[in-house]
Amino acid sequence: MIRINNVSKTYGSGVKAVDSVTLEIPDGAIFGFLGPNGAGKTTLIKLITGIILPDKGTIEVDGTDILKNPVEAKKKIGFVPDDPNIFLRLKGLEYLNFMADMYDVPKSDRSQDIKVLAERFGMQNALGDQIQSYSHGMRQKIILMGALIHKPKVWILDEPMTGLEPKSSFELKEMMREHADKGNVVFFSTHVLEVAEKVCDMISVINKGKILFTGILDNMKKFAKTDASLEKMFLEMTNA
Numbered sequence: 001m002i003r004i005n006n007v008s009k010t011y012g013s014g015v016k017a018v019d020s021v022t023l024e025i026p027d028g029a030i031f032g033f034l035g036p037n038g039a040g041k042t043t044l045i046k047l048i049t050g051i052i053l054p055d056k057g058t059i060e061v062d063g064t065d066i067l068k069n070p071v072e073a074k075k076k077i078g079f080v081p082d083d084p085n086i087f088l089r090l091k092g093l094e095y096l097n098f099m100a101d102m103y104d105v106p107k108s109d110r111s112q113d114i115k116v117l118a119e120r121f122g123m124q125n126a127l128g129d130q131i132q133s134y135s136h137g138m139r140q141k142i143i144l145m146g147a148l149i150h151k152p153k154v155w156i157l158d159e160p161m162t163g164l165e166p167k168s169s170f171e172l173k174e175m176m177r178e179h180a181d182k183g184n185v186v187f188f189s190t191h192v193l194e195v196a197e198k199v200c201d202m203i204s205v206i207n208k209g210k211i212l213f214t215g216i217l218d219n220m221k222k223f224a225k226t227d228a229s230l231e232k233m234f235l236e237m238t239n240a
Protein backbone atom coordinates (compact mmCIF):
# COMPACT_ATOMS: atom_id res chain seq x y z
CA MET A 1 0.00 0.00 0.00
CA ILE A 2 1.17 3.50 -0.84
CA ARG A 3 -0.72 6.33 0.83
CA ILE A 4 -0.15 9.89 -0.36
CA ASN A 5 -2.02 12.57 1.53
CA ASN A 6 -2.28 16.17 0.31
CA VAL A 7 1.31 16.38 -0.94
CA SER A 8 2.70 19.47 -2.67
CA LYS A 9 6.13 20.41 -4.00
CA THR A 10 7.25 23.74 -5.46
CA TYR A 11 10.78 23.98 -6.83
CA GLY A 12 13.05 26.95 -6.14
CA SER A 13 12.26 28.19 -9.63
CA GLY A 14 8.65 28.70 -8.51
CA VAL A 15 7.21 25.79 -10.52
CA LYS A 16 4.51 23.97 -8.52
CA ALA A 17 5.38 20.51 -9.84
CA VAL A 18 3.03 18.58 -7.51
CA ASP A 19 -0.11 20.29 -6.27
CA SER A 20 -2.14 18.85 -3.36
CA VAL A 21 -1.99 15.23 -4.51
CA THR A 22 -3.89 12.56 -2.59
CA LEU A 23 -3.69 8.94 -3.74
CA GLU A 24 -4.05 5.49 -2.24
CA ILE A 25 -2.69 2.47 -4.07
CA PRO A 26 -3.76 -0.86 -2.58
CA ASP A 27 -1.69 -4.03 -2.28
CA GLY A 28 -2.04 -6.32 -5.26
CA ALA A 29 -2.36 -3.51 -7.80
CA ILE A 30 -0.35 -2.37 -10.79
CA PHE A 31 -0.75 1.38 -10.80
CA GLY A 32 -0.04 3.43 -13.92
CA PHE A 33 0.81 7.09 -13.50
CA LEU A 34 0.04 8.89 -16.74
CA GLY A 35 0.75 12.40 -17.87
CA PRO A 36 2.48 14.41 -20.56
CA ASN A 37 6.08 15.59 -20.20
CA GLY A 38 6.47 18.05 -17.35
CA ALA A 39 3.22 16.96 -15.66
CA GLY A 40 4.92 16.16 -12.33
CA LYS A 41 5.32 12.37 -12.53
CA THR A 42 9.03 12.20 -11.72
CA THR A 43 8.63 14.77 -8.95
CA LEU A 44 5.95 12.70 -7.19
CA ILE A 45 8.11 9.58 -7.59
CA LYS A 46 11.07 11.39 -6.02
CA LEU A 47 8.81 12.41 -3.13
CA ILE A 48 7.56 8.84 -2.56
CA THR A 49 11.10 7.46 -2.64
CA GLY A 50 12.38 10.12 -0.24
CA ILE A 51 14.84 11.65 -2.71
CA ILE A 52 13.27 15.08 -2.25
CA LEU A 53 11.08 16.42 0.56
CA PRO A 54 7.51 17.71 0.20
CA ASP A 55 6.47 21.23 1.20
CA LYS A 56 3.41 19.70 2.83
CA GLY A 57 1.58 16.41 3.16
CA THR A 58 2.47 12.87 4.22
CA ILE A 59 3.52 9.73 2.39
CA GLU A 60 3.37 6.18 3.72
CA VAL A 61 5.04 3.22 2.04
CA ASP A 62 3.62 -0.08 3.27
CA GLY A 63 2.61 1.64 6.50
CA THR A 64 5.94 3.41 7.06
CA ASP A 65 6.19 7.20 6.89
CA ILE A 66 8.94 8.21 4.44
CA LEU A 67 9.65 11.44 6.36
CA LYS A 68 9.65 9.95 9.86
CA ASN A 69 11.37 6.63 9.09
CA PRO A 70 13.16 7.14 5.79
CA VAL A 71 15.57 4.19 6.01
CA GLU A 72 12.89 1.70 7.00
CA ALA A 73 10.58 2.99 4.25
CA LYS A 74 13.34 2.90 1.62
CA LYS A 75 14.12 -0.73 2.42
CA LYS A 76 10.62 -1.62 1.24
CA ILE A 77 11.10 0.09 -2.10
CA GLY A 78 12.75 -1.06 -5.31
CA PHE A 79 13.28 2.09 -7.37
CA VAL A 80 14.11 2.34 -11.06
CA PRO A 81 14.94 5.94 -12.05
CA ASP A 82 14.28 7.29 -15.53
CA ASP A 83 17.99 7.73 -16.26
CA PRO A 84 19.96 4.44 -16.16
CA ASN A 85 23.39 6.03 -16.61
CA ILE A 86 24.76 5.36 -13.14
CA PHE A 87 27.69 3.41 -11.66
CA LEU A 88 29.15 3.15 -15.15
CA ARG A 89 32.55 1.95 -14.00
CA LEU A 90 31.25 -1.03 -12.08
CA LYS A 91 30.83 -4.38 -13.76
CA GLY A 92 27.24 -5.61 -13.88
CA LEU A 93 27.86 -8.25 -11.23
CA GLU A 94 29.70 -5.77 -8.99
CA TYR A 95 26.73 -3.43 -9.20
CA LEU A 96 24.27 -6.18 -8.27
CA ASN A 97 26.41 -7.21 -5.31
CA PHE A 98 26.68 -3.58 -4.25
CA MET A 99 22.89 -3.23 -4.29
CA ALA A 100 22.50 -6.53 -2.43
CA ASP A 101 24.96 -5.28 0.24
CA MET A 102 23.06 -1.99 0.57
CA TYR A 103 19.80 -3.82 1.17
CA ASP A 104 21.23 -6.54 3.46
CA VAL A 105 20.51 -9.45 1.13
CA PRO A 106 22.23 -12.54 2.58
CA LYS A 107 25.18 -13.70 0.48
CA SER A 108 23.78 -17.24 0.32
CA ASP A 109 20.61 -16.13 -1.52
CA ARG A 110 22.28 -13.97 -4.10
CA SER A 111 23.80 -16.09 -6.80
CA GLN A 112 20.62 -18.05 -7.49
CA ASP A 113 18.52 -14.85 -7.53
CA ILE A 114 20.98 -13.10 -9.83
CA LYS A 115 20.97 -16.11 -12.15
CA VAL A 116 17.19 -16.13 -12.39
CA LEU A 117 17.00 -12.37 -13.02
CA ALA A 118 19.82 -12.50 -15.59
CA GLU A 119 18.09 -15.28 -17.50
CA ARG A 120 14.80 -13.40 -17.65
CA PHE A 121 16.49 -10.33 -19.07
CA GLY A 122 19.03 -12.17 -21.23
CA MET A 123 21.94 -10.63 -19.31
CA GLN A 124 23.88 -13.80 -18.40
CA ASN A 125 26.83 -13.02 -20.65
CA ALA A 126 27.08 -9.32 -19.80
CA LEU A 127 27.54 -9.40 -16.02
CA GLY A 128 31.35 -9.51 -16.26
CA ASP A 129 31.50 -6.31 -18.33
CA GLN A 130 31.54 -2.70 -17.15
CA ILE A 131 28.17 -0.95 -17.27
CA GLN A 132 29.67 1.78 -19.47
CA SER A 133 30.10 -0.80 -22.22
CA TYR A 134 26.36 -1.58 -22.13
CA SER A 135 23.72 -0.29 -24.54
CA HIS A 136 20.95 1.92 -23.17
CA GLY A 137 18.58 -1.06 -22.91
CA MET A 138 21.18 -3.17 -21.07
CA ARG A 139 21.81 -0.34 -18.61
CA GLN A 140 18.09 -0.24 -17.94
CA LYS A 141 18.04 -3.97 -17.38
CA ILE A 142 20.92 -3.95 -14.88
CA ILE A 143 19.20 -1.14 -12.94
CA LEU A 144 15.96 -3.16 -12.95
CA MET A 145 17.80 -6.22 -11.66
CA GLY A 146 19.51 -4.17 -8.96
CA ALA A 147 16.17 -2.72 -7.85
CA LEU A 148 14.61 -6.16 -7.51
CA ILE A 149 17.47 -7.98 -5.80
CA HIS A 150 16.10 -7.37 -2.28
CA LYS A 151 12.58 -8.48 -3.30
CA PRO A 152 10.98 -5.19 -2.31
CA LYS A 153 7.36 -4.95 -1.28
CA VAL A 154 6.87 -1.88 -3.46
CA TRP A 155 8.26 -1.39 -6.96
CA ILE A 156 8.47 2.16 -8.24
CA LEU A 157 9.54 2.55 -11.84
CA ASP A 158 9.90 5.85 -13.71
CA GLU A 159 9.16 5.32 -17.42
CA PRO A 160 10.55 1.77 -17.33
CA MET A 161 9.56 0.66 -20.85
CA THR A 162 11.34 3.45 -22.70
CA GLY A 163 14.22 1.96 -24.67
CA LEU A 164 13.59 -1.69 -23.75
CA GLU A 165 13.41 -4.10 -26.67
CA PRO A 166 10.10 -6.01 -27.03
CA LYS A 167 11.23 -9.19 -25.28
CA SER A 168 12.49 -7.41 -22.17
CA SER A 169 9.48 -5.13 -22.13
CA PHE A 170 7.28 -8.25 -22.22
CA GLU A 171 9.29 -9.90 -19.41
CA LEU A 172 9.04 -6.76 -17.31
CA LYS A 173 5.26 -6.61 -17.73
CA GLU A 174 5.00 -10.28 -16.73
CA MET A 175 7.17 -9.64 -13.68
CA MET A 176 5.04 -6.65 -12.71
CA ARG A 177 1.92 -8.84 -12.86
CA GLU A 178 3.54 -11.62 -10.82
CA HIS A 179 4.74 -9.13 -8.22
CA ALA A 180 1.33 -7.50 -7.84
CA ASP A 181 -0.42 -10.88 -7.74
CA LYS A 182 1.69 -11.80 -4.70
CA GLY A 183 0.05 -8.90 -2.84
CA ASN A 184 2.68 -6.26 -3.55
CA VAL A 185 2.43 -2.83 -5.16
CA VAL A 186 3.77 -1.84 -8.58
CA PHE A 187 3.80 1.89 -9.32
CA PHE A 188 5.08 3.01 -12.69
CA SER A 189 4.91 6.17 -14.71
CA THR A 190 4.49 6.27 -18.45
CA HIS A 191 3.46 8.48 -21.28
CA VAL A 192 2.95 5.38 -23.44
CA LEU A 193 -0.76 4.84 -23.21
CA GLU A 194 -0.97 1.38 -24.77
CA VAL A 195 1.22 0.01 -21.99
CA ALA A 196 -1.04 1.46 -19.33
CA GLU A 197 -4.15 0.22 -21.10
CA LYS A 198 -2.84 -3.34 -21.13
CA VAL A 199 -1.24 -3.81 -17.73
CA CYS A 200 -2.75 -1.45 -15.17
CA ASP A 201 -5.37 -2.29 -12.57
CA MET A 202 -5.63 1.37 -11.69
CA ILE A 203 -4.47 4.62 -13.27
CA SER A 204 -4.14 8.26 -12.43
CA VAL A 205 -3.83 11.06 -14.93
CA ILE A 206 -1.74 14.03 -13.83
CA ASN A 207 -1.25 17.35 -15.56
CA LYS A 208 0.42 20.52 -14.29
CA GLY A 209 0.91 18.89 -10.89
CA LYS A 210 -2.78 18.10 -10.34
CA ILE A 211 -4.46 14.71 -10.48
CA LEU A 212 -7.28 14.86 -13.02
CA PHE A 213 -8.58 11.31 -12.63
CA THR A 214 -7.92 8.21 -10.53
CA GLY A 215 -9.57 4.85 -10.99
CA ILE A 216 -10.02 2.01 -13.41
CA LEU A 217 -10.12 2.55 -17.12
CA ASP A 218 -13.82 1.69 -17.46
CA ASN A 219 -14.67 4.43 -15.00
CA MET A 220 -12.50 6.86 -16.91
CA LYS A 221 -14.70 6.19 -19.92
CA LYS A 222 -17.78 7.06 -17.87
CA PHE A 223 -16.01 10.08 -16.40
CA ALA A 224 -15.08 11.35 -19.84
CA LYS A 225 -18.58 10.41 -21.13
CA THR A 226 -17.15 8.69 -24.16
CA ASP A 227 -16.23 5.29 -25.43
CA ALA A 228 -13.08 6.68 -26.99
CA SER A 229 -9.65 5.14 -26.67
CA LEU A 230 -7.51 5.94 -23.69
CA GLU A 231 -5.39 8.04 -25.99
CA LYS A 232 -8.26 10.26 -27.06
CA MET A 233 -9.52 10.71 -23.48
CA PHE A 234 -6.02 11.44 -22.30
CA LEU A 235 -5.48 14.09 -24.95
CA GLU A 236 -8.79 15.72 -24.17
CA MET A 237 -8.17 15.73 -20.42
CA THR A 238 -4.69 17.12 -20.63
CA ASN A 239 -5.48 19.46 -23.52
CA ALA A 240 -2.34 18.30 -25.24
Ligand SMILES: Nc1ncnc2c1ncn2[C@@H]1O[C@H](COP(=O)(O)OP(=O)(O)O)[C@@H](O)[C@H]1O
Pocket: 011, 012, 013, 015, 016, 017, 035, 036, 037, 038, 039, 040, 041, 042, 043, 044
Ligand atom coordinates in the same frame (compact mmCIF):
# COMPACT_ATOMS: atom_id res chain seq x y z
N1 LIG B 1 14.94 20.18 -10.14
C1 LIG B 1 14.01 20.98 -10.67
N2 LIG B 1 14.06 22.32 -10.49
C2 LIG B 1 13.11 23.13 -11.02
N3 LIG B 1 12.05 22.70 -11.73
C3 LIG B 1 11.95 21.37 -11.94
C4 LIG B 1 12.92 20.45 -11.42
N4 LIG B 1 12.55 19.19 -11.79
C5 LIG B 1 11.41 19.33 -12.50
N5 LIG B 1 11.04 20.63 -12.59
C6 LIG B 1 9.82 21.16 -13.25
O1 LIG B 1 8.71 20.57 -12.58
C7 LIG B 1 7.69 20.22 -13.51
C8 LIG B 1 7.41 18.72 -13.39
O2 LIG B 1 8.55 17.98 -13.84
P1 LIG B 1 8.64 16.40 -13.74
O3 LIG B 1 8.21 15.98 -12.39
O4 LIG B 1 10.01 16.01 -14.18
O5 LIG B 1 7.56 15.95 -14.82
P2 LIG B 1 7.37 14.58 -15.64
O6 LIG B 1 8.19 13.53 -14.99
O7 LIG B 1 5.90 14.32 -15.61
O8 LIG B 1 7.83 14.86 -17.05
C9 LIG B 1 8.19 20.66 -14.88
O9 LIG B 1 7.67 21.93 -15.13
C10 LIG B 1 9.69 20.71 -14.69
O10 LIG B 1 10.27 21.63 -15.57
Ligand SMILES: [Mg+2]
Pocket: 041, 042, 043, 082, 158
Ligand atom coordinates in the same frame (compact mmCIF):
# COMPACT_ATOMS: atom_id res chain seq x y z
MG1 LIG C 1 9.62 12.25 -15.75
